[in-house]
Amino acid sequence: MSTGHNDGPTVAPGRPGPALLSRWTARLRPALAPLAAGLLTLVCLSLWTATGRAGTPAEIGVGEGRIFLPVLDTQDTTGAFFDIANTGGSEDQLLEVRTEIGRAMFSDRQLTTGAGRMIMIPRIAVPAGTTLEMSPFTPNVMLSPERPLVEGERVEFVLRFRQAGDVPVSAVVVRPGS
Incomplete structure (x- = not known):
């Protein structure tokens, strides 16, 4: 028999009760951290896009290079140096260097105790957004020419970049220190 009392809170028809709301909030709570991280990422990407740099490709420009005239007649390698400007919005990588006068490869100086190699x-x-200025102390091109070089001579190279592709450039043979 019914006494006419309702032991629990009265809930209007069609509205969830407190127990149901409590279960939903308990289920949603673990999703709040990933949702907040996603929203923060979206805001940051929107700001990056608004600056006009998002997704712009690398824009590579290479100035005339220099090749050091070997100091000794017995020296079979020398350095070639280029200034490479990237005015674009993403990094590029120099992948290969070619020339018809000999073998060319990339080198860098590694410092060890007391000396470098x-x-x-x-x-x-x-x-x-940077300019790479090659020097004997930074990444550069090591050149093994098949014939003696002459001061003032111009040598043609092709620099191959990941995004910019092949970039033809010339370098002039100079005495070191000039």
């Missing part, structure tokens, strides 16, 4: 490297990164 040259090491071969597979590629050279050119970050967005």
